[in-house]
Structure formats: structure tokens, C-alpha cells
Amino acid sequence: MTFFKKACSAGLLAVSALGISVAYASSENYPEKQVRWIVPYPAGGGSDFLARTIAQPLSEKIGQTVLVDNKPGGNTAIAAVDTARATADGYTVLSADNGTMVFNSALYKKLSYDPIQDLEPVTLMGKFPMILVVSPQSNINSVDEFIKNVKDNAGKLNYGSAGAGSPHHLAMELLKVEAGIDIVHVPYRGAAPSLSDVAGGQVQAMMVDLAAGAGFIKGGRVKALAVANGVRLAQLPDVPTFAEAGYEGVEAAALVGMVTTEGTPKEIISTLNKKVVDVINEPAVKQKMIDFGIEPVGNTAEEYSELLEKERERWHKLISDLNITLD
Numbered sequence: 202m203t204f205f206k207k208a209c210s211a212g213l214l215a216v217s218a219l220g221i222s223v224a225y226a227s228s229e230n231y232p233e234k235q236v237r238w239i240v241p242y243p244a245g246g247g248s249d250f251l252a253r254t255i256a257q258p259l260s261e262k263i264g265q266t267v268l269v270d271n272k273p274g275g276n277t278a279i280a281a282v283d284t285a286r287a288t289a290d291g292y293t294v295l296s297a298d299n300g301t302m303v304f305n306s307a308l309y310k311k312l313s314y315d316p317i318q319d320l321e322p323v324t325l326m327g328k329f330p331m332i333l334v335v336s337p338q339s340n341i342n343s344v345d346e347f348i349k350n351v352k353d354n355a356g357k358l359n360y361g362s363a364g365a366g367s368p369h370h371l372a373m374e375l376l377k378v379e380a381g382i383d384i385v386h387v388p389y390r391g392a393a394p395s396l397s398d399v400a401g402g403q404v405q406a407m408m409v410d411l412a413a414g415a416g417f418i419k420g421g422r423v424k425a426l427a428v429a430n431g432v433r434l435a436q437l438p439d440v441p442t443f444a445e446a447g448y449e450g451v452e453a454a455a456l457v458g459m460v461t462t463e464g465t466p467k468e469i470i471s472t473l474n475k476k477v478v479d480v481i482n483e484p485a486v487k488q489k490m491i492d493f494g495i496e497p498v499g500n501t502a503e504e505y506s507e508l509l510e511k512e513r514e515r516w517h518k519l520i521s522d523l524n525i526t527l528d
Contacts, residue, residue, distance in 0.1 A: 228468035231291055235266040239295045241280035243273050247412040247495070248296050248457055251327055254489055258480045276366060276527065277301040278313050285319035289464035291473055294323065297460045299368050303512045307520040308366045308527040320460040322505040323473050326481060327495040329410035329455035330430035331372040332440070334423040336402045344427045344446035347406065348380050355383040361395030361404040363413070364388050366527050369395075371516065372408040372429055372453035374523060376443075379450045399423050410455055411436060411494030429453040436494065454496075456512070458505055474502050 238256055242248045252269050260267040272280040277300045287293035295301070302316045314320070333344065341347050351358055362370035365388040377384060387404050389395040392413035398404045400422040409417075411434060417423045418437070425440045429451050433442055443451035459477055461470070480486055481499035490497045500508075519525075 228466045228472075231469045231472055232263050232265045234292060235268055236263070236291070237293050238267055238269050239280045239284055239293065240269060240271050241273060241277035241296065241298075241301065242271065244271050247329060247410065247455070247493070248298060250412070250493055251457055251490070251495060252296050254486060254493075255326065255477060255480050258483060258486060259476060262476050262480060275313070276305060276308075278305065281314045281316070281320065284460070284462055285314045287462045289462040289466075291461055291465050291469035294459050294461045294473070295320070296326075296457055298455055298457045299371075299512065299516070300366060302458070302460070302509050303456075303516050304366055304368075304371065304520070306513070307517040308525065310526070310528050316509075319463050321463045321465050321470060322502050322509060323459040323461055323470060324477050324481075324502060325456060325458040325498045325500050325505045325508060326477065327457055327490055327497050328430075329368070329412055329457065329495060330428055330434060331368060331408040331410060331453045331455075332414060332418070332428050332434075332437070333373075333376070333406060333426045333443075334396075334399060334409055334414060334418065335406045335426060336399055337421060337424050338402055339405065339424075341426070342424070344441075344443065344448065347426055348382060351380075351382040351384050351405075356385065358406075359385045359387045359404040361387050361389055361398055361407040363392040363395060363409075364390060366525070368453060368455040369408045369410070371519065371525075372451075373406075374525070375453055375519060376408070376429075376448070376451050378519065378523075379448050396423060408453070413494075415494050427451075430496075434496075435491065456508070457495075458509075470502055 238252055240249050240252045256267040256269050281301050284293055284295040335341050360373050392409055395407050396417045399407050418425050427441055427443045427446050428434050429443055478499035481497050487497045
């Protein structure tokens with residue numbers, strides 16, 4: 202009996218050791234097959250552009266196909282759940298924005314995934330800084346003039362957004378708190394129809410990212426008053442930051458990072474991070490991102506995780522204080 206137990210124990214140890222070596226070998230040789238890159242929005246938008254801009258050179262760098270798979274719906278929850286349920290081997294990655302990793306867990310009482318427990322950060326790929334825009338017909342030329350106009354017409358003016366719970370929506374709510382103003386939210390299905398109504402004067406303002414708003418801004422259809430960024434944007438050098446206008450607390454951007462399934466081996470996370478960051482730092486890729494209106498980042502997985510923690514702390518407080526919910 203003792204011999205039998207010893208034999209079984211030895212066998213189990215051998216199998217266990219084999220499992221460890223196989224897992225290690227798999228991590229060492231990653232990637233050995235196609236990588237599926239899920240984008241939680243339809244083709245043609247900013248997140249899709251970013252994924253496809255990086256996917257092609259990434260495929261060349263890793264020697265495997267990187268397939269971009271658009272899975273919109275559920276305020277990014279459908280794609281997030283798909284990623285969370287995937288095998289934790291690094292062959293399924295997700296473009297995750299603020300909604301996925303920060304806002305949703307505060308906006309919904311019940312969420313079909315847990316951004317902390319189910320998804321593993323790889324790197325922040327880029328930022329889409331928010332910009333306050335108004336109609337050129339408004340005769341408003343500065344943040345101070347905008348704030349005064351809203352205060353003089355408290356509760357009578359409207360602002361548009363790309364949708365309830367979007368970075369565009371919450372960025373304006375942040376400005377409302379910081380400036381002490383009362384302006385009514387009108388959510389749209391996307392930035393383009395909201396921008397059209399700002400240009401036409403149906404709504405008085407909105408926060409928009411440069412990727413979505415560049416054509417309207419450069420074409421003179423809307424007027425940019427300030428950027429919710431730490432520094433001025435290279436594409437809009439004459440537009441001041443909110444800090445320059447006296448509102449230092451108004452910083453907001455759509456942050457789009459790459460995440461994968463929780464439990465993915467650290468070696469694979471490290472490999473993914475290095476390859477993606479290398480691609481982002483390629484001059485042609487970086488310039489393409491900048492031209493589209495994206496601020497390239499490409500940080501470490503640890504830096505991205507720390508940023509997400511800080512973002513959750515400040516945005517969850519705002520959402521809770523204002524009782525904003527999507528349930």
C-alpha cells in the first residue's frame with residue numbers, strides 16, 4: 202500500500218512538472234497562432250481605427266495574423282464578456298476604453314463582467330483628449346464667455362454628447378461641477394449627430410475628441426474653446442487648456458488600452474506589451490495616430506493598471522455624487 206501511494210505521488214508530481222513545463226514552453230513560444238483582437242465598437246470609429254492601425258504592423262512583428270473582430274453592443278459589455286470568458290492564453294485581446302474599464306462599474310448596479318477581476322491590462326495605447334466646442338454663430342470666444350452665458354441662462358441651455366455615460370458626457374459633467382454651471386444634457390447616438398446639432402445651434406455646446414471633431418473644427422463648423430488636457434494639442438496650438446482658462450480640475454480623455462483575459466501568464470503579458478509598444482513607437486504608426494487625433498502612449502502594464510485605479514477613484518466619485526446611472 203505504501204509503495205502504491207509513493208508510486209501515485211511520484212506520478213502526480215511528474216504530471217504536475219510536465220504541466221508546468223508545457224505552460225512555460227507555451228509562454229516562451231508565444232504567439233504560435235492567430236491573435237483575435239476584439240473591438241467593442243462598429244468598424245470606422247476611433248477605437249476601430251486605432252486597433253487596425255496597430256494590428257497590421259503588429260502582425261508583421263509577431264509573425265502571426267492579428268484578426269480585428271468588431272463586437273459592438275451593451276456599452277462595450279458584450280465584447281468585455283467575450284474576452285473575460287476566453288482562454289487565458291493571450292490569443293484574445295480587447296480594445297478597452299474608459300467605459301469598459303472605469304465608468305461601467307459605477308454606471309450599472311449589475312454588470313456582466315468585472316473590469317478588475319476578469320480583465321488584465323496590457324498597455325494604454327492612446328488618449329483621445331476632450332475639447333469644448335460651440336457654434337460659431339454663438340459669438341462665444343472663450344471659456345469665460347461660455348461659463349458666463351450658461352450662468353446667465355441657468356437650466357435653459359443644452360449640451361450634446363456621444364451618448365449617456367460616454368467620456369464626452371462625463372467630461373461636461375466634470376466641467377459643470379468645476380465651474381458651478383447648470384446646462385442640460387442631450388445624449389445622441391454618436392458624436393457626429395451631436396456635432397451637427399452644435400454646428401446648427403440646436404444644442405449650445407459639447408465635449409468632443411479631436412478624432413471625431415477635427416473635420417468640424419478645422420472646417421469652421423464648430424469653434425473650439427479649450428482642451429481638457431494637461432498641455433495644448435499639437436493639432437490645435439491656438440486652443441488653450443482648461444487649466445490656462447482657470448479650471449485646472451477639468452482634464453478628461455477617452456483612454457483606449459489593450460487588455461486580455463485575467464489569468465494570462467505574466468510572460469505573455471510582457472511579450473504582448475513589448476510588441477504593441479514597439480509598434481506604437483514606430484514613427485509611421487505614431488504619426489498616423491497623431492494625424493487622426495490620438496495622443497500615442499504605450500506604457501507598461503503596471504503603469505496602465507495604476508492609471509486605471511486613479512481614474513476609477515475620481516470618476517466613480519463624480520458619478521456617485523451626481524447620481525448618474527444607466528440602469
